[in-house]
Amino acid sequence: MSENKINAKEFFNKILTGMSIGIVVALIPSALLGELAKALNIQAVVEITKMASSLLTIIMGLCIAMQFKMSPIQSGTLAITTMIGSGALKMNGKVLQFAGMGDVINAGITAALAVLVILYIGDKLKAYTMLVVPAFVITFVGIIGLQILPYVSSITKYLGSMVAMFTTLQPVLMGIFIAVTFAILIVSPVSTVGVAMAISLAGIGSGTANLGICAAGFGLAVAGYKVNGFGTSLAHVLGSPKMQLANFVKKPAMILPIVANAAVIGALGGLQKIQGTPMSAGFGISGLIGPINHLNIAGYSAGSLISTIIMFAILPLVLSFVFKYLFVNVLKIVKEEDYLIEFK
Template sequence: MSENKINAKEFISKILTGMSIGIVVALIPSALLGELGKALNINAIVEITKMASNLLTIVMGLCIAMQFKMSPIQSGTLAITTMIGSGALKIKDNVIQFAGMGDVINAGITAALAVLLILYIGDKLKAYTMLCVPTVVITLIGFTGLEMLPYVSSITKYLGNMVAAFTTLQPVLMGIFTAVTFAVLIVSPVSTVGVAMAISLAGIGSGTANLGICAAGFGLAVAGFNVNGMGTSLAHILGSPKMQLANFVKKPTMMLPIVANAAVVGALGGLQKIQGTPMSAGFGVSGLIGPINHLNIVGYSTGNLITTVIMFIVAPLILSFVFKYLFINVLKMVKEEDYLIEFK
């Protein structure tokens, strides 16, 4: 690993970029093929893509290690430590089990602490590096991560309570607040699925939450299309907008067109009574999970199919172009370069 010192801004940028890339790698297979595997009853696809999702935090740790050009020993140590800190692994009856993807926020904090310790140790241990780095970092930082986990996880619980309060509002207002909240959450380290499951978000609340994620996916794809190209842009829609995590932290104003988009589609979703379940909330249009679950509730009539296509695809897509023009060309509050994804 390079001995060059880095400043705080560069350090945080590398952590966030590694997290973003890891999230894309682990979640894209499930987003693209998970629901298709269920529909076609191909259990192997469902199980494999679920395995990939559950390995999110260990992949995230490896991607962060690559940002810092770590050695194989350091990279493996960071990957294991990150996963331990996420809380994704539980021991029951002496058997290690996956408890979902874990807490991504705590995983990121744990990874940052581990990187700092690894950078501090550097090559000081020389021949003892192989023995000491994994032992010291995994046990010390892994333990610290697990101790922090309950406190960091309370952030998700707090957000869940806030969203739960929205469900008591009139449908249009509920739709606006829920859609905007989930549009922002899907670009943050917070798990939208975790928030939805924590409060059993269902009905119009779940439906408009998905519309907010659609607004984020289409909005980010359109806003950054000229700098990211077709493939990366589609990944925002078919995969996860979380790949914009690093850009979001560096320049939060890049979310202004997305928030505006989410507010409009959320209001329309409240009027149209777009539905969902706790399991479907948090996915948006990726894997067609949001649209399929809405149709499962309201029925597959021609009218419902047309409404679903308009609400989940047409409306957020058209509004993405409208608000891109407004905020980039007219108000000049954001630039296309704010959405650039750099895979390096």
């Protein structure tokens, strides 16, 4: 890899872009096929998609390495270090186990530190690069990542406490606050599933959390349709809106149409008593997890089916066009280019 200088803005853009692409690669298989495979009892597909999700942070590290055009040695080193820093691997006696996907925020911080060290070393070590870079970066930066992990993970616990406070409000206000919170969290490095599980979010709280993620998925798909094309736009809905992570950090105003969408649909969700479970909260319409779990609670009557389709798909889609027009064409606060996903 060349030792060309890189400014701070470009550095963080590359980190965020790599994180976003890694999230897409690792989570799309589960989002598209996971729930369908469960319904059809295709256990092999269920297990493979879970494996892909568990490898999120190592793929994230690899995608970040590609952004910096790193060599194979550097890329492998960064990928391993990123996964170690995420806390996704745990030693249980002599057995190495996966502990979910790990902390994405800490994975990103660890990756950034590792990139800085790798860039500093560069080609200075000549023939010793193969020996020193993996050994030093993986152990030294990996240890730092594990040391800061408990402090970074506390962010999720704090957000969980905030969401728990919202559940004490009356249904409409609760729906608004929870839907908006989860619509923002789904495009941040924070795990929506982690927040929901931390407080065992259930009932209307879980349902409106999923509606907020639906608002984000449909809203981002519609907002960036002209610049991203059909396939990438559809991935926001069927996969994860978290692929907009880099754009959200660079241009926070792009979330405003999504927040407005989530507030409306969250209020209506509170009125309609849209529900879910701690296990379903945080997924939205991805894999049909949100709507299926609501129907499991509400029942599969004709009325419930129609209400579910309206709340989880039709309404967030229609509102997406309304708020896109308002914020792009009328208020001119955001532009369609703000939602461009660059896969390079």
